[in-house]
Amino acid sequence: ACPAKEVTTRESGLRGVAFRKLPYPLKRLRLSAPMAAHSGRPHAMATGSGSSTSHFLVWDGRWPHSLRSRRLRGTARVTRSMGDLEIVQNVPLKRYCTWNIGGPAQALAVVKSAEDMSKAFRWAAVEDRPVFILGNGSNVLFDNRGFEGLVILNRIAHCEHLGDGFFSVGAGYPINKLSAQLSRSGWGGLEFAIGIPGTVGGAVYMNAGAHGQDTGGIVSSVRYFDGDGRLHTVDGACLQFGYRYSIFQQMERPVAIASITLSLMRCNRARQRATEYWRRRVLSQPAAARTAGCVFRNPGGGSISAGALIDQVGLKGRTFGGAAVSRRHANFFLNKCSCSSDDMLRLIDVVKREVLMHSGVKLFEEVVVVPAKS
Ligand SMILES: NC(=O)C1=CN([C@@H]2O[C@H](COP(=O)(O)OP(=O)(O)OC[C@H]3O[C@@H](n4cnc5c(N)ncnc54)[C@H](OP(=O)(O)O)[C@@H]3O)[C@@H](O)[C@H]2O)C=CC1
Numbered sequence: 004a005c006p007a008k009e010v011t012t013r014e015s016g017l018r019g020v021a022f023r024k025l026p027y028p029l030k031r032l033r034l035s036a037p038m039a040a041h042s043g044r045p046h047a048m049a050t051g052s053g054s055s056t057s058h059f060l061v062w063d064g065r066w067p068h069s070l071r072s073r074r075l076r077g078t079a080r081v082t083r084s085m086g087d088l089e090i091v092q093n094v095p096l097k098r099y100c101t102w103n104i105g106g107p108a109q110a111l112a113v114v115k116s117a118e119d120m121s122k123a124f125r126w127a128a129v130e131d132r133p134v135f136i137l138g139n140g141s142n143v144l145f146d147n148r149g150f151e152g153l154v155i156l157n158r159i160a161h162c163e164h165l166g167d168g169f170f171s172v173g174a175g176y177p178i179n180k181l182s183a184q185l186s187r188s189g190w191g192g193l194e195f196a197i198g199i200p201g202t203v204g205g206a207v208y209m210n211a212g213a214h215g216q217d218t219g220g221i222v223s224s225v226r227y228f229d230g231d232g233r234l235h236t237v238d239g240a241c242l243q244f245g246y247r248y249s250i251f252q253q254m255e256r257p258v259a260i261a262s263i264t265l266s267l268m269r270c271n272r273a274r275q276r277a278t279e280y281w282r283r284r285v286l287s288q289p290a291a292a293r294t295a296g297c298v299f300r301n302p303g304g305g306s307i308s309a310g311a312l313i314d315q316v317g318l319k320g321r322t323f324g325g326a327a328v329s330r331r332h333a334n335f336f337l338n339k340c341s342c343s344s345d346d347m348l349r350l351i352d353v354v355k356r357e358v359l360m361h362s363g364v365k366l367f368e369e370v371v372v373v374p375a376k377s
């Protein structure tokens with residue numbers, strides 16, 4: 004049987020985990036002094052305890068304030084000014100994804116402003132570590148061995164009405180919350196996102212969609228960091244949005260979307276529509292279970308339901324280890340109990356093979372599989 008702790012979601016938080024569960028040493032790193040120019044090393048780069056010149060502090064038994072915060076684990080809020088960027092080592096990634104699967108990240112930075120984002124990129128460059136940008140982890144599969152690099156947790160979460168239906172939103176703002184707030188206030192265009200567990204940044208990157216609408220349709224412009232930590236602004240029309248596609252997926256080095264300007268229209272029926280979409284979602288999808296949304300993209304550029312194909316082959320309820328195909332919607336796979344990344348990958352493989360054999364359709368993952376080493 005599942006131990007109670009496994010059943011709790013990310014709401015259970017990191018604090019208790021720190022002392023009861025972590026078998027590995029924890030270090031708290033702090034980037035305090037202004038970093039040197041991006042090509043150079045920050046001065047006093049020494050790690051370890053006892054060094055008076057060190058800017059990296061050894062774990063002192065308390066979580067950095069950012070990690071102690073309940074808000075960190077996915078709920079929205081307006082950015083609070085925080086002093087220095089803190090980077091924490093050996094953080095279990097299962098706490099930061101909706102599948103609740105994944106070993107420790109070598110390092111994790113919680114980023115709440117564009118300035119922090121730039122610092123985090125420079126730190127990774129100086130330390131020569133690969134970077135992975137994480138929103139709400141609702142579309143990722145982390146490896147059980149963790150991730151050897153820096154995970155940047157995007158929590159840039161402001162939201163401001165600029166006037167005339169233009170809204171500037173931080174990439175870490177939860178899209179579900181934004182959808183509810185805007186449709187309640189009579190703004191139309193984002194109702195489709197009600198119930199989508201990701202962030203606005205993740206939704207732009209993936210061009211999240213539902214009920215025949217998608218994120219790309221309301222993006223006016225995007226501010227993002229390139230792999231060198233330089234900030235750019237690009238017009239929404241240049242992002243080549245397609246079914247679950249944006250140009251960001253094509254860029255060679257990781258880019259971090261920092262903020263987005265959305266363009267919405269006044270709509271009297273927005274609230275009613277959002278309520279109806281919510282009802283449909285709850286009826287057709289396992290909303291409360293540990294899933295990562297749809298596992299596969301819909302074939303035919305989104306025109307054929309991968310869920311319906313999997314269902315027709317009779318794979319609902321099929322399990323592998325702790326992974327199972329949902330009985331409610333066949334394109335949702337559940338972490339039933341202590342599921343490992345290997346269990347999930349094996350189940351994905353089995354389903355792909357059987358659908359190909361029975362219906363001749365090749366399925367492609369929508370979820371992003373993150374290898375331990377890049
Ligand atoms: N339609 C639906 O019902 C559902 C849809 N979803 C989809 O999953 C998406 C997941 O969102 P979320 O949980 O926030 O994302 P995740 O944390 O799951 O990350 C998914 C991918 O998005 C990229 N990403 C996330 N945030 C940023 C950012 N600020 N800048 C650049 N890249 C970013 C990451 O890119 P990289 O690899 O470069 O690090 C990563 O590969 C949603 O947009 C939605 O499309 C999920 C569940 C249900």
Ligand SMILES: C=C(O[C@H]1[C@H](O)[C@@H](CO)O[C@H](OP(=O)(O)OP(=O)(O)OC[C@H]2O[C@@H](n3ccc(=O)[nH]c3=O)[C@H](O)[C@@H]2O)[C@@H]1NC(C)=O)C(=O)O
Pocket residue numbers: 212213214215287295296297298299300301305307308309310311314331332333334369
């Ligand atoms: C969940 C995601 O997005 C979802 C989005 O929420 C919904 C709602 O608009 O439409 C897509 O699913 P979908 O194509 O399966 O849409 P649904 O409306 O659930 O189903 C379409 C049809 O397939 C049938 N169906 C679906 C699942 C199933 O197990 N069996 C089945 O027969 C349904 O009865 C319906 O007739 C998106 N999936 C993809 C991969 O594009 C996601 O991207 O993670």
